[in-house]
Structures are given as C-alpha cells and as structure tokens.
Amino acid sequence: MSIGEKLQSLPKWILFLCLIVTASVLQFFNIPLPNKPQDPAIDYYAFAMSIPPGSTVLVSSDWTNSTHGESGPQFDALMRILMRRNIKFAVYTTADGQAPQVAKDEIRRLNEQRVKDGERPYRPFEDYVMVGYFPSAEGENLAMSINLRSAFAGKKDFPEGAKEPVDIWQSPVLKDIKDISDVKALFLISASNTDQIIIERLAAKVPLVYAVTGISAPQNFNYYSSGQLKGLVGGLKGIYDLEYLMTSGVNHPGADGKIAVASTRVPGDVPPLPGRNQGLGTAYFPTLHAALALMILAIIIGNVGMFMARKAQGASK
Amino acid sequence: MKYELWKTGSSVLATFGLYSVLYRENKFYRFFEHIFLGLAAGWTLVVIWVEIEKDQWWGKMLGANNDAGTSMVQSGYWLYAFLVPIGVMGYFVFSKKHNWISKIPIGIVLGLYAGQQFQAWLQRYGPQISTSLKPILPTTFTSITVPDNPVPGEVYFTQALTNAISLFTLLSVVAYFLFSFNENNKLLNRLSTSGRWLLMIGFGAIFGTTVTMRFTLLIDRMHFVWIDFVRDMLLRR
Numbered sequence: 223m224s225i226g227e228k229l230q231s232l233p234k235w236i237l238f239l240c241l242i243v244t245a246s247v248l249q250f251f252n253i254p255l256p257n258k259p260q261d262p263a264i265d266y267y268a269f270a271m272s273i274p275p276g277s278t279v280l281v282s283s284d285w286t287n288s289t290h291g292e293s294g295p296q297f298d299a300l301m302r303i304l305m306r307r308n309i310k311f312a313v314y315t316t317a318d319g320q321a322p323q324v325a326k327d328e329i330r331r332l333n334e335q336r337v338k339d340g341e342r343p344y345r346p347f348e349d350y351v352m353v354g355y356f357p358s359a360e361g362e363n364l365a366m367s368i369n370l371r372s373a374f375a376g377k378k379d380f381p382e383g384a385k386e387p388v389d390i391w392q393s394p395v396l397k398d399i400k401d402i403s404d405v406k407a408l409f410l411i412s413a414s415n416t417d418q419i420i421i422e423r424l425a426a427k428v429p430l431v432y433a434v435t436g437i438s439a440p441q442n443f444n445y446y447s448s449g450q451l452k453g454l455v456g457g458l459k460g461i462y463d464l465e466y467l468m469t470s471g472v473n474h475p476g477a478d479g480k481i482a483v484a485s486t487r488v489p490g491d492v493p494p495l496p497g498r499n500q501g502l503g504t505a506y507f508p509t510l511h512a513a514l515a516l517m518i519l520a521i522i523i524g525n526v527g528m529f530m531a532r533k534a535q536g537a538s539k
Numbered sequence: 540m541k542y543e544l545w546k547t548g549s550s551v552l553a554t555f556g557l558y559s560v561l562y563r564e565n566k567f568y569r570f571f572e573h574i575f576l577g578l579a580a581g582w583t584l585v586v587i588w589v590e591i592e593k594d595q596w597w598g599k600m601l602g603a604n605n606d607a608g609t610s611m612v613q614s615g616y617w618l619y620a621f622l623v624p625i626g627v628m629g630y631f632v633f634s635k636k637h638n639w640i641s642k643i644p645i646g647i648v649l650g651l652y653a654g655q656q657f658q659a660w661l662q663r664y665g666p667q668i669s670t671s672l673k674p675i676l677p678t679t680f681t682s683i684t685v686p687d688n689p690v691p692g693e694v695y696f697t698q699a700l701t702n703a704i705s706l707f708t709l710l711s712v713v714a715y716f717l718f719s720f721n722e723n724n725k726l727l728n729r730l731s732t733s734g735r736w737l738l739m740i741g742f743g744a745i746f747g748t749t750v751t752m753r754f755t756l757l758i759d760r761m762h763f764v765w766i767d768f769v770r771d772m773l774l775r776r
Contacts, residue, residue: 291759
C-alpha cells in the first residue's frame with residue numbers, strides 16, 4: 223500500500239478518537255478569542271435590555287438535551303438577562319414533552335448559581351410560571367394569537383413549597399395579561415421547526431426574538447433581515463456574541479473609556495449586565511475552533527492522499 | 540451528594556455507551572439506546588396524559604375543572620366524549636376493509652390545516668417579499684462603506700452592492716425553479732445556472748452549520764464528563 227493509499231484509509235475510529243481528545247483537553251483551558259459580535263446578536267441583546275423591569279414575556283422553550291450544546295447556553299443567557307432585570311416570564315413548549323423538565327432543571331441550576339453569587343433566587347409562580355407542554359404547535363400558537371387566556375386555560379403550576387398546583391392565571395406573572403399583545407415579547411429557544419410556525423401564527427401579534435441552533439440559523443437570517451424578528455442568536459457563534467455583549471454592553475465605554483462594541487443600529491448606550499455573564503458559550507467556542515481545525519486537517523490529509531495515489535497510479539501505467 | 544454522584548456517574552456511563560457506536564456496533568451501545576428510547580416513550584405518554592388529556596379533556600368532560608382550571612361541580616362538557624370515536628376512527632387505517640373510516644378524521648385535520656395555511660403563508664412570506672425590494676443604486680459617494688455616523692436615508696456603495704447581490708440571488712434562484720419556460724432562452728438559462736450555484740452555496744452554508752452543531756454537542760458532552768463530573772464532582776469531593 224502506497225503512502226497516498228494509507229493516508230486515505232485512516233481508520234475512522236482514530237479520527238473519532240482525535241476529535242474526542244481535542245474536544246476534551248481544551249475544556250481545561252480558558253482561551254480568550256477576539257470577537258466582533260454580529261448585528262442580529264446585537265439587536266437581540268439591545269431588545270432584551272429594552273424591556274421594562276416587572277413586565278411579562280413568554281419563553282417558548284422548544285429544546286431538549288439533544289441540542290444542549292447550543293440551546294443550553296442560549297437558554298442560560300436569556301434567563302440571566304430576564305432574572306437580573308426582574309422581568310417575569312412564562313415558559314411553554316409546543317415541541318417536545320421533555321422540554322418543560324429540561325427548562326425546569328436549567329432554571330433550578332441557575333437559581334443555585336444565583337444564590338452562590340449573592341443574588342436572590344427567582345421564585346416559581348411569583349417570578350415565573352411553567353405553563354407546560356402542548357402537543358400541536360400549529361394549533362396552540364394559533365389559539366394563543368386568538369385568545370391567550372383560553373389557550374392556556376386549565377394549566378397549573380406549583381408555588382414555592384406548595385403541595386397542590388394552582389391555576390397559572392392567578393400567578394403575578396400572568397394575572398394582568400388579557401391578550402397576547404399585553405406580553406412584551408416572545409423569546410424562542412428552538413431546536414425544531416417551531417421557529418417557522420410561530421412566525422406564521424404570532425408574528426403580527428407580539429415581537430419575536432429567536433435563539434436557534436446552527437442548522438436553523440441560515441433560514442432564520444431571512445426572517446431577521448425582513449424585520450420579522452427583533453433579534454437573532456444562531457448557533458454557538460450567536461451565543462458567544464451574546465455572552466460577549468452581556469459583558470461589554472453596546473456603545474458602552476469600559477473602565478478605560480474605550481467602547482468594546484460600537485453599533486449604529488442601536489441608539490444610545492446599552493450597558494453590560496452586572497454579575498456572572500460568561501457561561502458555556504464562552505467555554506465551548508475555542509474548543510469548537512480546534513475541532514473544526516481538526517476536520518479541515520483531515521480533509522487536507524484525505525485529499526493529499528488521493529492526489530498522491532493518483533500520481534502513483536499514473537506513474538505505474 | 541452520594542445520590543448526585545450516582546446520578547451523574549450513570550449519565551457519564553450512558554454518554555460513553557452511546558458514543559461507543561463510533562468504534563463499532565456493540566451490545567453496550569444497544570443497551571443504552573434501548574434505555575433511552577424506553578424512557579423517552581414512557582415519559583411522553585405520561586406527559587400527554589398529565590399535561591393535556593387530564594385537565595384539558597377528561598376533567599372538563601366530567602366537570603371536574605372548568606376553563607379557569609379551578610375545581611367545580613358542574614355537569615361537564617359531555618360533547619367532549621365524541622372526540623374519542625373521532626380519534627379511534629384514525630386507527631382504521633390499519634384495516635384493509637374499513638380503512639375508508641380513517642379518511643374522516645384525516646379529512647377534518649387536513650381541512651383545518653389547509654384553511655390556516657392562507658394566513659400562515661402570507662404572514663411568513665409577505666414581509667419577505669416587500670423587504671426584498673431594496674435600492675441597488677448608491678445615493679451618496681461621500682464614503683464607500685457605511686460610516687460610523689451614517690446619514691439617515693442615504694444608501695452607501697457597499698449597501699447598494701449587498702442589495703444588488705441579494706436581488707440577483709433572488710431572481711436567479713426563482714429562475715432555476717421556472718420549469719415551464721422555454722429552455723432555449725439563453726438569458727434564462729444562465730440565470731438558472733447561477734441560481735443552481737447560489738443554491739449550492741446556501742446548502743453548503745447550512746451543511747457547515749450542521750457540522751458545527753454536531754461538534755458542539757460532542758463538546759458539551761465532554762464538558763459534562765470532564766468538567767461537571769470528573770473535576771467538579773470527583774476531584775473536589
């Protein structure tokens with residue numbers, strides 16, 4: 223077997239092993255990367271920061287652990303913004319029966335972190351409610367646009383320490399909401415096709431702000447460009463941008479007087495969010511670069527091998 | 540702490556079990572795959588009953604709870620009982636003799652869905668059609684690129700160029716899908732070929748982001764194994 227043929231026939235498990243080692247080792251190092259946040263993420267952050275404290279937003283949490291790498295940090299960042307700004311939220315899902323539990327676990331973990339950092343825990347039923355799962359995304363989102371109270375009718379959640387669930391409409395989060403237009407925004411964290419369904423059913427009624435996986439990001443840039451979305455965070459780059467913006471703000475002078483992120487899209491100064499902002503997005507981004515570099519290297523090796531093998535075949539003829 | 544350790548340890552084992560398929564198909568992988576599928580199916584069944592059927596249908600039918608979700612004594616919406624036979628009719632799709640019965644609920648669902656689609660289509664694509672009409676000629680040459688403080692309403696050269704590329708992409712991709720036109724039209728043919736190339740570039744971008752998403756999932760799992768479990772749980776005990 224020639225060198226070219228050998229290079230082309232590297233066992234798959236060796237490549238996977240290299241990938242796993244790369245994805246593991248770099249986790250132990252904090253590698254800062256230069257960044258220029260994209261406009262959709264800047265708009266996402268500026269819009270979230272413009273919502274008045276005390277108001278209510280909807281969070282459509284349509285993801286589970288199968289996309290935890292991207293959706294998890296997106297959900298965490300959104301929760302951090304909402305919790306620190308004292309914005310109440312109602313979490314629902316139309317994508318997967320497991321999604322409410324995944325969201326509950328994330329909120330519990332973030333609350334533990336908040337307590338450790340000296341912040342007040344976000345209280346269930348008082349500060350947020352879990353509306354739960356609805357099996358038909360088309361039907362439910364249409365029902366929400368027609369009559370939100372009827373669409374969420376019969377749903378209950380547990381107040382802190384309560385043994386019996388209470389109707390969610392008695393919660394301070396939703397008691398003043400009569401219609402979906404009373405809600406300041408709908409934040410979506412999606413790993414399914416609910417991004418399109420929500421645009422079809424709710425875009426005319428409530429401002430939409432999306433965080434989607436890398437796969438869905440290209441098609442959602444169309445909705446962002448046409449103004450159907452107020453902001454968009456796509457994939458790991460999007461969440462890295464958002465965590466960066468949470469730390470630096472937009473048009474905001476730092477301690478040295480320099481503005482880290484300047485944008486003409488956003489009028490005025492959008493301050494950074496005090497407290498812990500860098501999460502899994504910042505932790506994963508350098509490792510993703512190394513993994514992609516490994517993939518590019520594997521493609522180069524395979525192609526070099528192919529050309530060498532062809533050359534050797536040509537010479538032997 | 541001991542419970543947390545066992546719980547997280549089991550998750551780590553399951554992670555390695557499922558990734559072991561990368562080496563080759565094996566019983567370790569199959570075991571965890573079946574556990575995962577069983578748990579997911581069981582969980583979904585329970586969630587559908589607890590979150591939907593119990594309060595939204597069963598409770599209302601029997602008068603155990605009303606629309607506001609509070610307990611009450613009333614006669615109940617007995618008409619909800621007719622949802623059962625309509626749902627059961629769907630299962631006749633498995634009968635060769637009576638499968639026509641399944642077409643009734645399917646027809647109802649299709650009718651409801653089709654009716655919604657007019658509004659859904661307009662809401663989804665309407666704004667995109669109107670915002671596709673962008674200026675392709677610059678209105679100012681004071682700066683080639685958009686300056687830090689742009690004059691409102693002015694179109695700078697790079698903006699106009701971006702808009703022109705966007706419009707060309709739109710027209711050429713539409714041309715690619717115009718199958719009913721004369722194939723001998725040279726202009727349309729070239730536009731159509733450009734459309735095919737641009738579509739390929741678009742699909743390439745989507746494929747690229749798909750790969751990065753899979754990598755991110757692996758990175759996330761490795762973070763869970765090495766940071767959450769090994770470093771934070773085992774080494775810091």
